[in-house]
Amino acid sequence: LPMHHEKLFTRKTLADTLGVTPAEVDRLRRLSEMPQPFFIGRLPRWRPETINEWLAEKEKERIDEDSERTSVAAK
Numbered sequence: 001l002p003m004h005h006e007k008l009f010t011r012k013t014l015a016d017t018l019g020v021t022p023a024e025v026d027r028l029r030r031l032s033e034m035p036q037p038f039f040i041g042r043l044p045r046w047r048p049e050t051i052n053e054w055l056a057e058k059e060k061e062r063i064d065e066d067s068e069r070t071s072v073a074a075k
Helices: 011-018 022-030 048-074
Strands: 038-040 043-045
Touching: 011 022
Parallel strands: none
Antiparallel strands: 038 043
């Protein structure tokens, strides 16, 4: 089976990608508001596709909330 060599997110690279501080990544993790990492030794790592799926779900939730608000306001 071919191995896919994808670049894993570290706490810092994930924070940079999301445009937040590493401390905010820690806060979101503690509150379970984002995907939990897996660990290589003691080092947390995230797969890019896991983060992309999470972001797509967050965006879908926002769009659903916006359309719900719009339909309520139209009544």
